[in-house]
Amino acid sequence: MNNIKFSDGGQPVYLDDLALLQDNLVLTTRLLLQVIAPGSDGALLEPFSIADKDWADESQATVRATFCENYICYGGMIVYVEEATFVTNMKDDMPYIAVFKTESDARTFADGQARNCRTTYEARYVRDITGAVAYYDIESRPTVLQLLSDRLKSLTT
Numbered sequence: 001m002n003n004i005k006f007s008d009g010g011q012p013v014y015l016d017d018l019a020l021l022q023d024n025l026v027l028t029t030r031l032l033l034q035v036i037a038p039g040s041d042g043a044l045l046e047p048f049s050i051a052d053k054d055w056a057d058e059s060q061a062t063v064r065a066t067f068c069e070n071y072i073c074y075g076g077m078i079v080y081v082e083e084a085t086f087v088t089n090m091k092d093d094m095p096y097i098a099v100f101k102t103e104s105d106a107r108t109f110a111d112g113q114a115r116n117c118r119t120t121y122e123a124r125y126v127r128d129i130t131g132a133v134a135y136y137d138i139e140s141r142p143t144v145l146q147l148l149s150d151r152l153k154s155l156t157t
Contacts (some may be wrong), residue, residue, distance in 0.1 A: 031142025037073075037147030042136045044143050045071040045078065054088040063090060067125050073144065074099045074134055077121060084125040094139060095125040098132035 002024065006018050034038040036144035046068075053065040069083040079099060086095050100123075121133075129135040 009048060009061050018088055025077045029078065030138050032053065033076065033144070035074055037144045037151060040073045040144055041075065041148055042134070042141060043073045044141045045073075047143055048138050048141055053090075061089055065090065067095065067138070070097075072097055072099070072123050072136065072141075074121065074123070079121050079123040081123040081125065086125065086127070093127070095124055095127050095131055096135045096139075097138050098126045098135040098142070099123045101133045 002007055002020055004020060023156050036045060048070070049068045051066040051068045053063045056062045056064040064085060064087050066083060066085045070081045071078050071081075081097055084095070088094055099121055100119045102122065103118065104120065105116060105118035106114045107117050125138070126132070126135075
């Protein structure tokens with residue numbers, strides 16, 4: 001890991017310094033996930049679960065299901081997935097977990113150009129994956145712990 005050496009008496013700060021501070025965390029997380037759980041992109045921190053379900057329409061065999069909050073690994077980041085409720089037949093119309101990238105916080109720079117200064121990654125349960133940078137089938141998602149267990153088994157055989 002690279003470090004910035006700080007000194008008293010004023011410190012000139014460059015874009016590379018700020019990028020280093022930001023990238024160190026993501027790179028560390030990415031490397032840690034690669035070592036303990038190879039193939040962790042799309043892995044959940046907790047097993048997929050449904051908090052509550054009740055009949056939405058018995059004649060169509062659909063239920064109103066509340067999908068629990070979770071966290072998903074994406075590109076070396078761990079992204080929060082908010083709880084959501086869907087009406088589903090629990091077979092062929094299950095939602096996906098989709099990761100969306102948003103750029104915001106436009107600021108005007110000295111050259112007169114306005115540029116976004118913030119990138120946010122958000123994961124949600126969705127049926128429409130339009131605009132997603134990645135999406136995952138929720139029922140087949142391994143957990144980081146499952147991947148770690150598989151990794152340890154492969155090392156001991």
